[in-house]
Amino acid sequence: MLVSEIAKRSSLLGALLASVPLVSVLAMVWLYLETRDAERIAAFAQDVFWLVLPSLALFLVLPWLLRAGVQFFVALGLGLVLAALAYAGTPGPAAALRRALAKTRPLAGAGVFWLRGQDSNLRPIG
Structure with missing residues (x-):
């Protein structure tokens, strides 16, 4: 706000x-x-970097659509779809994310996930 x-x-x-x-x-x-754990933080920072890049698709297409007269929520929705496609099309990070999500189990009623495997950099904190 x-x-x-x-x-x-x-x-x-x-x-x-x-x-x-x-x-x-x-x-x-x-x-x-x-x-x-400095190595875990370094891996996290590097993963965030690579996953920010596909999200930039939203910020490229949204201004263009709005200036072309597309209604805001339609333009936002199209921008989000494009960003999702960019995430899916990013070979390394997308594959790593799919592997990580395949190893998750939802916590009952919490709406969040935790990782079961020991082979991932992504583990629950604490």
């Missing part, structure tokens, strides 16, 4: 605040405090 209020006054400043990888930074700090 703060970002949208700032973007009303300055789209550049709002975009700057929105682009800060707050969730990733918080995850790395939390992961470090709980594990002190």
Whole structure:
């Protein structure tokens, strides 16, 4: 909400605040405090980097569609579909993500997943 209020006054400043990888930074700090495992954090940061790239498809197509007169939610939906296709078409990260998801089991009623295998860099924290 703060970002949208700032973007009303300055789209550049709002975009700057929105682009800060707050969730990733918080995850790395939390992961470090709980594990002190620099290699795990390095692997996490590298995985985030490669998975950010396909998400950029949304930010490329959304302005173009909006300027072409496409209604906002339609343009957003198309941008999200394109980003999902970009994720699916990214060979290394997509394959790793599919492998990781194949090893997950949903927690009852929690709506989150935890990893069972020992061969993955992605493990539950704690």
